[in-house]
Amino acid sequence: MRKVKEFIIEKLILICGLASIFFVILIFLFLLKEGLAVFKTVSPFAFLFGKSWYPISEPARLGILPLILGSLIVTLGAAVISVPIGVACAVYIAEVAPAKIKEVLKSGIELLAAIPSVVLGFIGMVTLVPWVKHVFNLPTGLTALTGSIMLAFMAMPTIVSIAEDALYSVPRVYKEGALALGATHWQTIHRVLLPAASSGILAAVMLGIGRVIGETMAVMMITGNAALMPHSILQPVRTLTATIAAEMGEAVVGSEHYFALFAIGIVLFVISFAVNVTADLFLHRRKI
Amino acid sequence: MAKRLLIALLFLIASTSAFAASVKGSIQVKGSDTMVNLGQAWAEKYMEQNPQEFVAVTGGGSGTGFSSLISGTCDIAMSSRNIKQKEIDLAKQKGINPFEIKVALDGLAVVVHPNNPVDKLTIDQLAQIFTGKITSWKELGGADAKIVLLSREVNSGTHVYFKEHVLRKNDPNSKEEFAPGALLLPSSQAIADEVANNPAAIGYYGMGYISPKQKAVSIAQDEKSEYIAPTVENVISSKYPISRPLFFYTNGEPKDTVKAFLDFALSQKGQQIVRETDFVPVKQ
Numbered sequence: 178m179r180k181v182k183e184f185i186i187e188k189l190i191l192i193c194g195l196a197s198i199f200f201v202i203l204i205f206l207f208l209l210k211e212g213l214a215v216f217k218t219v220s221p222f223a224f225l226f227g228k229s230w231y232p233i234s235e236p237a238r239l240g241i242l243p244l245i246l247g248s249l250i251v252t253l254g255a256a257v258i259s260v261p262i263g264v265a266c267a268v269y270i271a272e273v274a275p276a277k278i279k280e281v282l283k284s285g286i287e288l289l290a291a292i293p294s295v296v297l298g299f300i301g302m303v304t305l306v307p308w309v310k311h312v313f314n315l316p317t318g319l320t321a322l323t324g325s326i327m328l329a330f331m332a333m334p335t336i337v338s339i340a341e342d343a344l345y346s347v348p349r350v351y352k353e354g355a356l357a358l359g360a361t362h363w364q365t366i367h368r369v370l371l372p373a374a375s376s377g378i379l380a381a382v383m384l385g386i387g388r389v390i391g392e393t394m395a396v397m398m399i400t401g402n403a404a405l406m407p408h409s410i411l412q413p414v415r416t417l418t419a420t421i422a423a424e425m426g427e428a429v430v431g432s433e434h435y436f437a438l439f440a441i442g443i444v445l446f447v448i449s450f451a452v453n454v455t456a457d458l459f460l461h462r463r464k465i
Numbered sequence: 466m467a468k469r470l471l472i473a474l475l476f477l478i479a480s481t482s483a484f485a486a487s488v489k490g491s492i493q494v495k496g497s498d499t500m501v502n503l504g505q506a507w508a509e510k511y512m513e514q515n516p517q518e519f520v521a522v523t524g525g526g527s528g529t530g531f532s533s534l535i536s537g538t539c540d541i542a543m544s545s546r547n548i549k550q551k552e553i554d555l556a557k558q559k560g561i562n563p564f565e566i567k568v569a570l571d572g573l574a575v576v577v578h579p580n581n582p583v584d585k586l587t588i589d590q591l592a593q594i595f596t597g598k599i600t601s602w603k604e605l606g607g608a609d610a611k612i613v614l615l616s617r618e619v620n621s622g623t624h625v626y627f628k629e630h631v632l633r634k635n636d637p638n639s640k641e642e643f644a645p646g647a648l649l650l651p652s653s654q655a656i657a658d659e660v661a662n663n664p665a666a667i668g669y670y671g672m673g674y675i676s677p678k679q680k681a682v683s684i685a686q687d688e689k690s691e692y693i694a695p696t697v698e699n700v701i702s703s704k705y706p707i708s709r710p711l712f713f714y715t716n717g718e719p720k721d722t723v724k725a726f727l728d729f730a731l732s733q734k735g736q737q738i739v740r741e742t743d744f745v746p747v748k749q
Contacts, residue, residue: 231642233619243645302655307662316611316665319648397651402618405645413648423618423651426529429555430536 208446212439215239219433224440230404230415232424232434239437243404245444247321247414250407251396254325255332255389260382262329263336267381270337271344272366290334298395301327306399313411319401321414327395332385339384343377344370376459383456387449393418417445491519492726496530496543497622498653499571499671500711503742504543510738511729518722527622534714535561540723542714545571545622545671562717568730570745572672572700572708573627576657576679578664583607585683585692588706592632594667597644602665614647615656615668623653626709627669669707672700673743700745711744 215224219239227240270282305326310318347370355365371378393416401413402423421438428435494504501524508520522543530542535556548563556563575591577583583605586594593599595614603609617624624643633639650656653670660666661678672695675681683692686706699705719727729735736746 229645233625234640234642302658310663317613317648317659317663319659398655401648402650403646403648413646415649423649424620426525426532426620429528429532429552431555432551 205446208439208442211436212441212443215433215436215440219437224437225444228406230420232428232437237433237437239433241417241420241437241441241444243406244415244417244420244441246407247400247404248390248416248418248448250321250410250414251324251328251400251416252386252389254322254410255328256382256386258325259329259332259336259385259389263333263381263385264340264378266333266337267340267344267378268366268371271341272362272370286334286337289330290338292330294331294392295394295398297327297330298398301395301399315411317401317413319399319413320411321400321407322410324396324400324414324416325410327399328389328392331392331395332389335388336381336385339381340374340378343374343381346377347373376462380456380459383452383459387452387456390449390452391418391445393422397422417441421445491521492541492722493533493539494520494522494541494543495525495533495539496541497527497545497711498524498617499545499621499623499673500543500569502673503569503711503739503744506738506742507726507730507735510734511726514729515725518725520726526618526620527625528620531556531563531714534563534716535559537561537716540715541726544712544714545709546625547712548714563714564716564718566713566715566719566727566731567710567747568713568727569711569736569739569747570700570708571711572695572697572705572745573623573669574672574675574681574695575667575669575684575707576660576675576681577667578660579678579680580664581607581680583682584680585685587685587688588631588634589687591684592634592641595627595632595643595647596641597646608664610665613659613663613666614644615659615666616643616647616649617653617656617670618649618651623670624649627707630709631707671744672697675743697740697743697745708745710747 219227224239224241225245226242227238228242229238229240230243231238266282266286270279274282301323305323306318308318309315309320309323309326313322351369351373352365355369356362360368396416397419400416400419402415402419403413404415404420405412407414421441424434425438428438494508501522504522508522511520512518527542527544527546530539530544531548531552533539534542535552536559542563548565553563575586581602583602586605590599590605594605594612595616597614599605600612601609602612616627619625628641628643629635632641632643648659650659653674656668656670657674657676657679660668675695681695683694684706685692693699693705695705700708713727713730715723715727731747739746
């Protein structure tokens with residue numbers, strides 16, 4: 178009887194473990210099946226490097242280069258803002274802060290992670306958009322920069338918590354050795370701890386970026402969604418995710434617009450897959 | 466624990482089926498964002514009169530309404546444009562026969578910031594502004610500032626109507642498009658907010674959204690004609706050049722509860738609600 182129970186439970190756990198992989202494969206196959214159909218009407222080159230996105234015109238123009246660049250510019254901006262702050266915050270929490278402040282900071286960061294993105298988008302629309310317009314003296318505050326700033330808030334909790342873990346997992350002897358050799362606290366952090374934890378910190382950065390690329394609601398509300406080739410971060414942009422979210426409801430099932438949106442899904446999937454694999458590589462290198 | 470869960474589940478099933486039984490018919494209405502407020506107002510009054518029925522109204526855009534009518538997930542599609550041939554073909558393939566009923570009229574207002582000195586434009590000027598040929602307010606007698614174009618997303622009937630009737634001037638062979646720099650905002654309210662805050666912005670939406678925080682521009686068909694303000698009277702007399710019919714689409718001729726709801730919308734009381742929500746009645 179006990180053996181049977183063991184057996185059943187073991188198999189159940191196995192099925193649960195395999196289920197996640199199974200679902201990923203199913204989702205990817207479905208994306209491929211729906212997305213690749215667009216290449217019957219438009220060549221992959223024209224799709225990826227076409228400069229105009231007019232999906233409902235006759236004939237439709239389906240070039241997603243402005244959308245890819247839009248996503249990249251928002252993501253890069255968010256990374257430039259969130260990485261230094263996030264890593265510095267992790268160093269402070271892991272190395273400098275007294276126990277009490279550490280607790281407050283950690284729960285504060287968890288709280289930041291808990292804010293739904295639509296709320297951040299709404300707050301950004303009301304506060305940040307007029308501010309950006311005013312400070313940079315722009316015709317409109319709905320720009321890539323506005324999206325970057327808001328997304329930086331979203332990436333920070335991921336970056337801080339994973340970078341902090343990486344710093345903690347540096348063996349104590351490294352730190353003690355450095356201090357014993359007469360290094361100051363800052364020298365120890367800067368010359369010993371950060372390099373030792375570097376692969377973990379890089380993984381944190383990559384996962385933070387992964388979060389930013391996939392974000393939809395906030396960017397749709399505050400980046401202006403204009404599908405033009407971005408020349409600067411102070412321009413409105415349209416991201417891959419916002420395009421899918423804004424247009425999926427309208428696309429008639431089975432039309433080329435519908436397939437094109439799935440093809441955008443494939444592009445997004447490939448990008449975030451690459452980001453996650455890179456993060457994973459860094460994480461594993463640390464273990465060896 | 467498992468037992469308690471089971472009881473809770475049974476209770477849930479029992480309560481939902483009891484709820485479902487108490488409501489006789491449920492009508493799903495979906496589509497045009499322009500018409501959401503109107504549809505909701507109709508639904509509320511209709512349900513007051515017929516408490517045993519339930520009408521659910523959701524937006525998403527005219528295209529969204531058609532795609533759910535075609536996939537059979539709604540009973541009535543609200544639309545601020547005519548159904549496209551492509552959509553009819555697709556519906557026929559799935560055994561759906563779109564049936565059109567005109568339920569109200571709407572004037573599209575072109576709005577700018579109240580401090581903007583520009584207060585009248587011709588259709589031709591509008592087309593040049595929104596296709597990006599005129600880029601500064603200076604060219605129109607305003608301040609020396611870059612024009613910020615605001616448009617709805619492509620899933621909006623308002624977007625399609627504006628493109629076909631203003632940008633392309635009803636010419637089916639025209640290839641005019643919105644300038645790529647136009648900001649596509651997800652809702653009419655978002656356009657209203659941005660226009661209220663941005664002295665260089667210009668946008669368009671259904672007359673129902675006009676408030677003192679924006680200024681509606683008077684429009685003329687061409688330079689020689691009279692400039693007409695977007696008011697209910699001017700839309701009824703069809704003097705105002707950018708006005709359009711609003712439709713309900715059903716699968717085949719409406720029957721039973723759907724017909725009852727439609728009759729209510731077209732009744733005197735229903736058309737009174739049209740007026741109250743800042744649209745224009747089809748029947749006087």
